[in-house]
Amino acid sequence: xxxxxxxxxxxxxxxxxxxxxxxxxxxxxxxxxxxxxxxxxxxxxxxxxxxxxxxxxxxxxxxxxxxxxxxxxxxxxxxxxxxxxxxxxxxxxx
Numbered sequence: 311x312x313x314x315x316x317x318x319x320x321x322x323x324x325x326x327x328x329x330x331x332x333x334x335x336x337x338x339x340x341x342x343x344x345x346x347x348x349x350x351x352x353x354x355x356x357x358x359x360x361x362x363x364x365x366x367x368x369x370x371x372x373x374x375x376x377x378x379x380x381x382x383x384x385x386x387x388x389x390x391x392x393x394x395x396x397x398x399x400x401x402x403x404x
Contacts, residue, residue, distance in 0.1 A: 315349045318342055319357055320378045323371065326364050 321331035322342065332339040350356050358365040367375060
């Protein structure tokens with residue numbers, strides 16, 4: 311899986327809808343839908359059960375959701391630590 315696929319799956323899990331995920335990621339809803347379908351088809355894993363426009367994670371998706379969140383948190387922490395390498399960030403910590 312690519313980082314983008316992980317981001318999209320996480321956004322759908324958080325928002326529960328394709329439109330919500332698209333808004334979170336600032337992209338089009340059809341693009342989100344296509345990427346979800348492509349990822350499910352290429353991996354042979356169904357991540358969501360679709361009911362009345364809502365997307366509910368399957369058991370397989372629930373198993374990896376915590377790992378996806380952990381990776382997302384780690385990625386955010388790395389970005390913060392990189393930005394804190396500047397003098398501005400050091401000054402704000404004093």
